[in-house]
Amino acid sequence: MFKDILVHIPSERATGPIIDGSVSLAARFNACLTAISIGYVSSAAHIIGISESGRERAAERTGAALAGFEEEAKKAGISYSCESILASPGEAEKAITGTSRLFDLSVVLQPDSEENTHDNRIPAEILFHSGGPVLFVPHIFRGTLDARRVGLCWDGSRIAARAFHDARPLLSRAESVAIITVNHADEGHAAADHLARHFARVGTQARSIALTAARSDIQPALLSLAADENLDLLVMGGYGHSRLQENFLGGVTRAMLESMTVPTLMSH
Numbered sequence: 501m502f503k504d505i506l507v508h509i510p511s512e513r514a515t516g517p518i519i520d521g522s523v524s525l526a527a528r529f530n531a532c533l534t535a536i537s538i539g540y541v542s543s544a545a546h547i548i549g550i551s552e553s554g555r556e557r558a559a560e561r562t563g564a565a566l567a568g569f570e571e572e573a574k575k576a577g578i579s580y581s582c583e584s585i586l587a588s589p590g591e592a593e594k595a596i597t598g599t600s601r602l603f604d605l606s607v608v609l610q611p612d613s614e615e616n617t618h619d620n621r622i623p624a625e626i627l628f629h630s631g632g633p634v635l636f637v638p639h640i641f642r643g644t645l646d647a648r649r650v651g652l653c654w655d656g657s658r659i660a661a662r663a664f665h666d667a668r669p670l671l672s673r674a675e676s677v678a679i680i681t682v683n684h685a686d687e688g689h690a691a692a693d694h695l696a697r698h699f700a701r702v703g704t705q706a707r708s709i710a711l712t713a714a715r716s717d718i719q720p721a722l723l724s725l726a727a728d729e730n731l732d733l734l735v736m737g738g739y740g741h742s743r744l745q746e747n748f749l750g751g752v753t754r755a756m757l758e759s760m761t762v763p764t765l766m767s768h
Contacts, residue, residue, distance in 0.1 A: 520645075531579075566584060660737045
């Protein structure tokens with residue numbers, strides 16, 4: 501069960517989508533929501549010094565981001581806390597990924613390649629280093645996060661199984677689950693059928709959907725299906741490594757992070 505949730509509130513990006521998504525999710529699970537915002541300062545501060553005005557501006561940005569979060573958290577009546585970090589980008593990544601390992605779930609904003617900000621790097625770092633599930637909220641998201649119709653991407657792998665187990669609190673509350681396989685042989689379809697029978701045993705309506713797509717078209721096919729099925733959430737494995745090895749991100753994972761249109765829970 502998600503009872504202790506972490507959310508990263510960017511200090512250099514619009515915060516509306518991540519605040520809306522995380523607060524509504526915490527309200528749904530009656531969970532405590534801890535918000536962390538990072539003010540980025542120079543990593544060379546110990547050599548060249550950094551003006552107090554620079555630190556003050558970083559602190560002001562985190563303060564404004566957390567004030568917006570706190571206002572909505574109070575309106576929703578949820579249990580919450582706020583934490584501000586002033587650190588270099590590298591130190592900040594270590595701090596927030598270390599902290600994220602203590603929570604049931606981390607909620608982050610989808611990176612935006614059109615914005616040059618350190619905040620874009622934090623979500624993938626949490627995915628690959630937290631050891632737990634990460635819920636990505638699209639930067640086009642508006643409203644409440646209501647995962648009644650869920651799409652579970654399934655290829656029978658360890659990472660897919662990890663995502664399935666990590667998403668159980670959401671899956672158990674879903675009205676329906678679409679088990680999505682892509683380019684699988686008969687064994688893959690059989691595994692999806694076994695999974696559908698599992699959902700039937702626990703009282704969740706589920707059905708299998710098989711997609712066929714070229715490798716470069718898998719992510720568009722998933723998002724097209726999500727739109728056609730009116731899905732509220734996708735669940736999938738997060739393939740790849742850290743920011744320092746971006747070329748090793750799984751193709752579908754990278755594409756999803758770049759252009760997701762529906763909240764997506766990933767596990768690594």
